[in-house]
Amino acid sequence: MSLTKYIIKRIVYSIGVLFGVSILIFIISNIVPGDPARMALGPRAPEWAVDSLRKEMNLDKPLVERYFLWLSNLMQGDLGESLRSRRPITKDIAEYLPASIEIIALSAFFMAVIGINLGRLSARFSGTWLDGAIRILSYIGIVTPAFVWAIIFLLLFTYLIPIFPTTGRISPGLVAPPRITGMYIIDGLLTGNLRVALDTLWHIVLPSLALSMGGAAQAARMTRASMVDNAEKDYILAARAYGVPSKLIYRRLLLKPSLVAPISIMALDIAALLGNAFLVELVFLYPGISRYGIEAMLNKDLFAIISVVLIIGIGYTIANVVIDVIIAYLDPRVRLGGAKSA
Amino acid sequence: MSKDSTKLVAVCFLIMISVLCFGQSQSIVRTTEDWPTYIDPAVGSDFSDCIAIVNLYDSLVFPNPDGSVRPHLATHWECSSDGLVWTFYLRQGVKFHSGNELTAEDVVFSVKRLLTMGEGFAYLFEPFIDKVVALDKYTVQFKMKKAYGPFLSTLVRLYIVDKDTVLRHLDSGPYGEFGDYGRKWLLEHDAGSGPYMVEEVKMEEYVLMKKFDDWWGGWEPNAPEYFKEMATADPVTIRTLVAKKELEITDEIQPMESYEAMAKMPGVEVIRFVPGGMNLNVMLHTRKPPTDDVHFRRALAYAVDYKTIANIIFPGSLVARGPVPQTLPGHDSSIQPWEFNLDKAREELKKSKYYGQLDKYPLTFSWCAEVPEEEKIALMLQANWSKLGIKVEVTKKPFGSMIADAQSIETTPNCSLIFVAAHYMEAGGMLTTRYHSKSTGTWEQCEWLLNPEIDRMIEDALSTINTEERFNKYHAIQQKLVELCPTIWLIDRAETRAYQASYVSWFVADLVHQGKQIALPLGYGLYAHDMKVFPEKR
Numbered sequence: 001m002s003l004t005k006y007i008i009k010r011i012v013y014s015i016g017v018l019f020g021v022s023i024l025i026f027i028i029s030n031i032v033p034g035d036p037a038r039m040a041l042g043p044r045a046p047e048w049a050v051d052s053l054r055k056e057m058n059l060d061k062p063l064v065e066r067y068f069l070w071l072s073n074l075m076q077g078d079l080g081e082s083l084r085s086r087r088p089i090t091k092d093i094a095e096y097l098p099a100s101i102e103i104i105a106l107s108a109f110f111m112a113v114i115g116i117n118l119g120r121l122s123a124r125f126s127g128t129w130l131d132g133a134i135r136i137l138s139y140i141g142i143v144t145p146a147f148v149w150a151i152i153f154l155l156l157f158t159y160l161i162p163i164f165p166t167t168g169r170i171s172p173g174l175v176a177p178p179r180i181t182g183m184y185i186i187d188g189l190l191t192g193n194l195r196v197a198l199d200t201l202w203h204i205v206l207p208s209l210a211l212s213m214g215g216a217a218q219a220a221r222m223t224r225a226s227m228v229d230n231a232e233k234d235y236i237l238a239a240r241a242y243g244v245p246s247k248l249i250y251r252r253l254l255l256k257p258s259l260v261a262p263i264s265i266m267a268l269d270i271a272a273l274l275g276n277a278f279l280v281e282l283v284f285l286y287p288g289i290s291r292y293g294i295e296a297m298l299n300k301d302l303f304a305i306i307s308v309v310l311i312i313g314i315g316y317t318i319a320n321v322v323i324d325v326i327i328a329y330l331d332p333r334v335r336l337g338g339a340k341s342a
Numbered sequence: 343m344s345k346d347s348t349k350l351v352a353v354c355f356l357i358m359i360s361v362l363c364f365g366q367s368q369s370i371v372r373t374t375e376d377w378p379t380y381i382d383p384a385v386g387s388d389f390s391d392c393i394a395i396v397n398l399y400d401s402l403v404f405p406n407p408d409g410s411v412r413p414h415l416a417t418h419w420e421c422s423s424d425g426l427v428w429t430f431y432l433r434q435g436v437k438f439h440s441g442n443e444l445t446a447e448d449v450v451f452s453v454k455r456l457l458t459m460g461e462g463f464a465y466l467f468e469p470f471i472d473k474v475v476a477l478d479k480y481t482v483q484f485k486m487k488k489a490y491g492p493f494l495s496t497l498v499r500l501y502i503v504d505k506d507t508v509l510r511h512l513d514s515g516p517y518g519e520f521g522d523y524g525r526k527w528l529l530e531h532d533a534g535s536g537p538y539m540v541e542e543v544k545m546e547e548y549v550l551m552k553k554f555d556d557w558w559g560g561w562e563p564n565a566p567e568y569f570k571e572m573a574t575a576d577p578v579t580i581r582t583l584v585a586k587k588e589l590e591i592t593d594e595i596q597p598m599e600s601y602e603a604m605a606k607m608p609g610v611e612v613i614r615f616v617p618g619g620m621n622l623n624v625m626l627h628t629r630k631p632p633t634d635d636v637h638f639r640r641a642l643a644y645a646v647d648y649k650t651i652a653n654i655i656f657p658g659s660l661v662a663r664g665p666v667p668q669t670l671p672g673h674d675s676s677i678q679p680w681e682f683n684l685d686k687a688r689e690e691l692k693k694s695k696y697y698g699q700l701d702k703y704p705l706t707f708s709w710c711a712e713v714p715e716e717e718k719i720a721l722m723l724q725a726n727w728s729k730l731g732i733k734v735e736v737t738k739k740p741f742g743s744m745i746a747d748a749q750s751i752e753t754t755p756n757c758s759l760i761f762v763a764a765h766y767m768e769a770g771g772m773l774t775t776r777y778h779s780k781s782t783g784t785w786e787q788c789e790w791l792l793n794p795e796i797d798r799m800i801e802d803a804l805s806t807i808n809t810e811e812r813f814n815k816y817h818a819i820q821q822k823l824v825e826l827c828p829t830i831w832l833i834d835r836a837e838t839r840a841y842q843a844s845y846v847s848w849f850v851a852d853l854v855h856q857g858k859q860i861a862l863p864l865g866y867g868l869y870a871h872d873m874k875v876f877p878e879k880r
Contacts, residue, residue, distance in 0.1 A: 034746040041461055042786070043773075046468065049460035076756060084378055085545055086385070086529055151578045157519060160583050166582050167574065168547060171367075223588065285574045287546040294379070295546075299844065 002327060005177035010324050014317040021313040022074075022306070026067050029305045034302045041081035070306070080303030084296060089307045092292060093268075097311065098182030099169055100274060100281075100288035102200065106208035107215070108270045115216035119223025123258075124250050126228055134220060141217025149278030150210035154283060158207060164206050167285035171199050180316070213276055219262045221305045226258035239271065264323045271319035273310045369567035369875050373591040373868055377546050377573035382528035383501035384456045387463050387765070392865025393571055395551050399501035399534035402430055403451070403494060407853055409618050409671040409767040409861035411494055414501060415444065415535075425489030425807035432480040436558045438504035438530060440538040446476035446694045451505040453484075456835060463499040466765065477626055491812040492768040498863055499766060507533040525791050537561075537871035538569050548572045551804075551870070562874065564847075570869035584840060585611060588880050589720060591841040591848065591868065597714060598657070609844030613806065614658030614836045615854045618669040618861025619764025619772060622651075624757050624830035625722070625788035632703040637694040639827045642757075643680045644687035645726045651832050655718050658836030664820045665776060667834040669827040672769025677824055680831075684729060691730055704733035705771045706755035707746065711740045716759050719832070723757075741785075747787040750751035758788040762837060767861050769816040770804050777823060789828040813855050837867075847874035 008264035037053040056067050075078065079089035122134040157168045170176060170184060177187040177196050188197030230236065231254060239249050277290035352565065370641070373393065377537070380386035381394045413608045416430040457462050470490040475483050493518070508524035515522025524533070530543040537559065538551035551569045562732040574580065575593055575602045583589035584604050605612040626633040633639055650660040660668055664677035696703055702710035707724070709716040717738065724734040734792055737755070744760065747753045764772045775780070778800050779786040797820065803815035849872045853860050860867070
């Protein structure tokens with residue numbers, strides 16, 4: 001099977017998965033106890049107002065009909081109105097998703113830089129005290145939740161050594177750049193507003209770092225394990241026999257083939273951040289999609305819950321497709337095996 | 343990453359920090375509350391909403407710290423002898439933030455908008471206001487469906503919007519020619535005449551308000567130029583912000599340890615005061631065994647260590663004396679608090695029809711997950727009541743689930759531990775929302791009292807225009823409720839807040855220092871116009 005065919009097949013499968021996810025989450029959101037219309041309008045709103053909202057949300061219709069109505073609206077780009085923000089959900093998502101993408105992108109950068117470099121160092125000095133120290137650090141990184149890192153960084157770098165801002169996405173007094181992508185760094189750069197771009201970057205360093213710690217630790221462990229494994233392979237032994245310097249072997253010959261597994265895991269970790277960043281966003285008062293999603297769930301904000309879960313699902317699906325494609329590119333046996341079984 | 347690129351990143355970082363680290367010496371007061379904050383006065387009614395709304399909009403009358411009201415947009419008023427017609431005379435020359443003049447037409451429009459939309463504080467007026475008309479440019483008349491004694495007290499919740507501004511921002515919606523009545527636009531903008539106007543609303547982040555220089559009431563020197571309501575309640579974030587002097591007044595829902603830590607910070611003071619009208623209740627389901635037995639309920643009430651709750655769990659609070667908080671006008675001060683007396687509890691239990699078969703009737707007890715201190719009370723009651731042989735199944739529930747449980751008589755637990763706040767400063771409001779049959783099915787009445795006599799007494803009191811007579815009727819209702827014991831009234835809650843005493847002058851703190859009573863409706867304690875800030879002392 002050619003790579004193009006393989007990609008098309010994966011995309012078609014993914015659409016099927018997303019369709020299944022949409023049905024599942026629609027059913028779950030609709031059957032959990034509590035009346036969304038009553039919760040939105042408050043306990044004292046008169047019954048006629050609650051009834052009117054129920055009708056507006058189609059809550060008076062059977063579940064199956066509601067699903068198809070929602071699906072038909074979705075096809076037209078209408079995700080409904082959030083009961084909590086009282087705005088179209090598309091507007092909420094357009095505001096919060098780019099903010100999350102910014103911290104996730106920086107987290108990915110930190111994960112890759114910290115994780116791969118620590119793993120490389122650990123493998124290079126395998127069995128030494130440095131290897132031991134990095135491995136202990138990696139364990140700590142994996143078992144410590146991101147929100148704990150967030151609190152540690154907050155206290156360390158905003159209070160004890162106050163070099164970073166405590167909360168928010170941009171400093172008071174600065175005006176957000178004209179919207180192009182919704183990501184302040186990119187929009188700031190595109191509109192020549194360097195100050196806003198730097199200010200945004202300054203604000204997202206700590207939340208991104210906190211979010212990246214778990215993934216970076218995981219990547220460090222996997223990079224080390226792969227490199228130590230590959231170090232025993234024939235081609236490395238041959239290189240050593242030819243007198244290739246050890247530094248060069250580790251950097252040029254050993255690192256790249258050892259990155260497939262860590263990159264696969266990192267891609268999934270990064271996709272997971274869309275949904276897992278809630279507490280970090282809360283600590284830094286950062287307006288991201290994860291916090292929006294959790295608040296929607298706590299307030300039974302029906303259409304917002306479904307939309308956020310769907311976005312997270314899309315994030316995961318894209319990450320999976322990208323990983324599959326990378327692996328298929330790096331290892332042709334994967335797509336050939338797929339062709340045989342098809 | 344190569345050494346060169348590492349150096350490059352480090353240098354960029356240092357430049358970035360040096361460029362961006364600038365001092366903040368703004369004249370601003372910042373506070374925190376939970377999000378959402380609905381700033382539309384026909385939508386918002388929660389604490390967070392009220393803080394913003396009272397600063398952005400004006401009402402006909404304004405609350406005094408003792409619970410009474412004073413003229414505000416209305417300079418004076420008259421009421422017909424039967425209590426069915428109220429006439430208000432408006433202050434002339436009041437400007438909205440748009441520059442338009444506030445007239446009687448705006449009052450009429452605001453009332454109609456509120457009642458048509460049916461949200462926010464509409465419930466306070468909908469059962470009573472028949473129609474409202476503008477008699478001339480500065481005179482507005484309310485015709486009532488029935489006499490309504492506390493009408494003036496409720497008017498602090500009727501905020502006047504700029505009709506022209508709202509009409510200029512209509513979107514599609516369910517209200518005929520008025521579309522959405524400006525609801526979408528008013529989510530992020532204001533149409534008020536209040537001392538502050540919206541500068542910026544960032545959803546899930548903050549509402550930033552700027553001083554309205556042309557406010558009709560004038561300004562004292564050092565009034566804050568900006569007032570900011572930020573959307574966070576995370577204890578670590580709040581402590582860090584206070585320590586860095588980036589937060590002037592905290593919210594009231596921080597853990598006690600946080601307040602203690604903040605009290606030790608230089609320049610920070612923690613104040614405690616009992617605002618008018620918030621009490622903590624164990625609501626007892628009067629239609630479900632075994633709490634349907636009055637003797638059983640009294641036995642439970644005698645087995646509560648009230649002083650520990652008031653002094654240790656919620657320090658500064660008052661042990662409750664009946665259903666109406668003590669600082670709320672109309673409270674019956676002759677009511678004595680329940681005492682902690684296990685012998686009396688046992689006596690009452692013996693009179694109960696469930697005595698001797700207590701193991702067959704375990705109590706279901708829910709407490710609100712959003713208020714961690716409630717767990718201590720739940721566990722303490724579980725321990726105390728077990729001494730009487732009563733089994734208690736304690737469940738921690740998100741408030742949303744408690745609301746859902748309260749919607750039916752079957753799903754409401756035997757005991758629900760819930761804070762309730764008065765929405766206007768008079769006992770009648772509390773008694774109506776807590777014990778009138780109309781409020782069953784809501785979280786504010788998990789008792790399912792359904793008592794026609796209480797309903798009649800409340801309606802009779804509310805329709806009494808003479809204040810003294812009305813208050814006497816409130817007293818009778820309170821005594822009757824104490825006799826029925828549908829609730830264990832634990833404490834009248836003290837509100838605790840930390841604030842930057844070194845550079846902020848806050849009228850609520852001044853009243854506390856003077857030992858005065860504070861009976862302000864939700865939100866009015868953070869009326870920024872009456873604060874002062876001295877950035878140079880920061």
